Amino acid sequence: MIHIAVVSAYVLLLLGVSVYKSRTIKSDEDFMVAGRGVPVYMLVATLVCTWIGSGSLFGTAGLTFRTGISELWFSSGAWIGILMVFLIAARVRRIAEYTLTDLLERRYNQMAKVLGTITIIVAYMVIAGYQFKGGGRFISILSDGAISPETGMILAALIIIGFTILAGMVSIVSIDIFNGSIMLLAMLVTLPFAVMSHGGFGAVLDTIRTAQPSHLEPMGGHDLFWVIGIALPTFLLLMSESSMYQKFSSADSPRNARRAVMGMFFGVVLVETLMMLIALTGFAIYADDARFFMADGTVNRAMAEEIILRIGFEQLPTLVGSLLLAAGAAIVISTGNTFLMVTSTNVTRDIFQAFFFKNATPGQVVWMQRGCILVIGVLAYVMMSQFETILEMALISYTMIGASLAPALLAAFFWKRVTRIAGVASIASGMLTVVAITLLNSIIEEPSGFLALVLDTETIAIPSVIVSVSTLVTVSLLTPRPQESDWKEFMDEGPAAAGS
Numbered sequence: 001m002i003h004i005a006v007v008s009a010y011v012l013l014l015l016g017v018s019v020y021k022s023r024t025i026k027s028d029e030d031f032m033v034a035g036r037g038v039p040v041y042m043l044v045a046t047l048v049c050t051w052i053g054s055g056s057l058f059g060t061a062g063l064t065f066r067t068g069i070s071e072l073w074f075s076s077g078a079w080i081g082i083l084m085v086f087l088i089a090a091r092v093r094r095i096a097e098y099t100l101t102d103l104l105e106r107r108y109n110q111m112a113k114v115l116g117t118i119t120i121i122v123a124y125m126v127i128a129g130y131q132f133k134g135g136g137r138f139i140s141i142l143s144d145g146a147i148s149p150e151t152g153m154i155l156a157a158l159i160i161i162g163f164t165i166l167a168g169m170v171s172i173v174s175i176d177i178f179n180g181s182i183m184l185l186a187m188l189v190t191l192p193f194a195v196m197s198h199g200g201f202g203a204v205l206d207t208i209r210t211a212q213p214s215h216l217e218p219m220g221g222h223d224l225f226w227v228i229g230i231a232l233p234t235f236l237l238l239m240s241e242s243s244m245y246q247k248f249s250s251a252d253s254p255r256n257a258r259r260a261v262m263g264m265f266f267g268v269v270l271v272e273t274l275m276m277l278i279a280l281t282g283f284a285i286y287a288d289d290a291r292f293f294m295a296d297g298t299v300n301r302a303m304a305e306e307i308i309l310r311i312g313f314e315q316l317p318t319l320v321g322s323l324l325l326a327a328g329a330a331i332v333i334s335t336g337n338t339f340l341m342v343t344s345t346n347v348t349r350d351i352f353q354a355f356f357f358k359n360a361t362p363g364q365v366v367w368m369q370r371g372c373i374l375v376i377g378v379l380a381y382v383m384m385s386q387f388e389t390i391l392e393m394a395l396i397s398y399t400m401i402g403a404s405l406a407p408a409l410l411a412a413f414f415w416k417r418v419t420r421i422a423g424v425a426s427i428a429s430g431m432l433t434v435v436a437i438t439l440l441n442s443i444i445e446e447p448s449g450f451l452a453l454v455l456d457t458e459t460i461a462i463p464s465v466i467v468s469v470s471t472l473v474t475v476s477l478l479t480p481r482p483q484e485s486d487w488k489e490f491m492d493e494g495p496a497a498a499g500s
Contacts, residue, residue, distance in 0.1 A: 003142055003313065006322035007329050010182070014163065014333065040256040044263030045180035046338075051078060051238070051268050052183060053335025055127070055394040056275055057328060058134050062305035063230075064279035065292070068208070068215025070222060071279075075272040077231035081238025082265040086258060087413075100240065100405065101350050107412040107490055108423035115427045116405055117350040123400040124343040125376060129384030130393040131336035132157040138328050141309050153381070160336035161377035164344075165370045179330035184267070186327035187274035189320055190312065194281045197315045207284040215283065229459025233395050236402020236461060240409050275308065282307040285315060340380070344372035395457050396438055403464035404430035407472045415476075416487045422475035430468030434460065 064071040101120065105113035135156025136149040147155070198204050205216070214221040286292050292303050312324035348369040353360060360368065384393070408426045411418035437460055 002318050003322050003325055006319075007142060007326050010326040011159070011329055011333070014179075014330075040259045040263070043256065043260035044267060046334075047260055047264040048267040048271065049179045049183070049330070049334035049338070051241075051264070052271050052331055053127070053131060053134075053339075055130070055335075055398075056272060057308060057331045058130075058137070058305040059394045060272065060275055061279040061282075061308045062301055064276050065283050065304035065307050066299045066301070067220040067222070068212065068217070068280060068283070069276065070218060070220025070227075071276050072273070073227045074230045074234060075276065077233065077235035078238045078272075079265065079269055080231075081235045082261060082268065084239055084410075086261040086265070100409070101346055103412065104405070104408065104423070104427075107486065108408065108420045112408065112420075112424045112427060113350055115424065115431065117346045119400060119404045119427065119431050120346050121343055121376075123397040124339045125380040125383055126393050126397040126400075128160075128336055128339040128343065128377065129380040130397075131160060131332050131339070132381055133384045133393075135160065135332045135336070137306055138309060138325075138332060141306060141313050142325060144313075153384075156332065156336075157377060157381045160333055161340065161374060163333060164337045164340045164373050164377075179334040180267070182323070182330050183327045184271060186324045187271055187278065190308075190316065190324045191274055191278050191281070193316050193320050194278055194285070194311050197311075198281065198285050204281050204284040207287055208280070211287040212283070215280065225462070226459065229456070229462050232461035232465060233398035233402060236406040236465065237398040240401050240405035278311065279307050282311050285311065340373050340377055343376050344369050347372045347376065392457055395460060396434065399461045399464050400431065400434045403434055403461060403468045404428075407465070407468045411472060411476075412487070412490050414491075416491065417476055417481060418472065418487075419476045419479045419482050420486070421479055422472050425475045426468050426472035429471040430464055433464045433467045437463065 060071060060075060063074055101113045101116040104116045132153050133149075136151070136153030139147050139152030139155055140149045143152075195201055195204055198207070208215050219227065286307070292300050292307075294300050309325065309328055312321040312328070315321075316324065348365060352368055352372075353365065357364070357368065404427050407430065408418075408423040411423065411426075441457065
């Protein structure tokens, strides 16, 4: 009961903040980008919370349970991506658009924006959906099975949709101060208690060496192809993560946008490393627990994804466990909020305002977006039934965004030779490759040989990126050079980037 009381009190605190902040919404700019006045410390917190979601709490944890410390290749893709984003954060804030697709339109054309919008809507609905799935598992664990995961998914969806509708980006950046703080504190406190629950650091290492020694190897028994394949999705998603670009536009200055990216880097590295170590300790704790393994001895992937929450509920002192579970609620809510917000912003601006309601008032735009949040939330709930594990959903959605948008976006900021038609072709080819591989996976039950390599979900990013980048480069070189006016503002740091 204490676990439930602590988590409920925390969620009610977040709800109170959201209700209060909803009273400050006066325009669509307030709702979408928090009035472009977010200070650096709040931006750091919300950027960290954007990235640390159910994909980390469940997907990363489950991957660690299966592969050990080699999971860090998956996480490190994002870390490298953050450092790359540091180079362009100020330029994004200076250009000061609302969404990533606004940037694509500005560098390429409206077709690039439309294709980017379609890609983001589909992929982000999957990401929002697995926050609901993760939330359902979380509620089931918290209630000790009294509430089924299916019923928990409905409750999680209602909570996340409700939070997002209330105050948009103002609400998100406000509650993420609390979410980021409790997330970091919980992970720092949980690790030593989890280790002690298994008899100390030495006992944890001994159990792992006995049960699965490859869990302590940097490659985890995998080859270089696997390492590249598992790191690419997080790297590419980070580079083309629309919610980050929307949050850069919320910063109070270009200089603080860059500072926030470095703060995000250190925060994400710390939290994800702690999560990996907690999940690895969990492998030692549950190495002989039949719930985590199939009849043939392989890991039960769905159960393995619950390892961090299981530790909080079953292994830690009540107060420490309650803190970890509250952090779990923070992770699911904050990420779900963000992805519903970004998806609805794209639908509202790039579809409704662009084609149907060009003269809508700011107040009408806010209500239009709130309606979009509700509809997108319902669709996201429906979509999540098509996947078995959260990691599978994460890898496909990450690659859908990354392979489609990252090459064209990076070229916009770093390659003067890229042409408008090449950007459009790259986005389309990346998106279609991911869709084709996903469909083939649903049709072919047991692919073999080279086809098995291409269709493997854990390495889906490799063929998708090869197609997208090849298309970008080839079409650019076969078409006339762009005008200087096409690329100048994307290449020029400008005086605003260096000032305060």
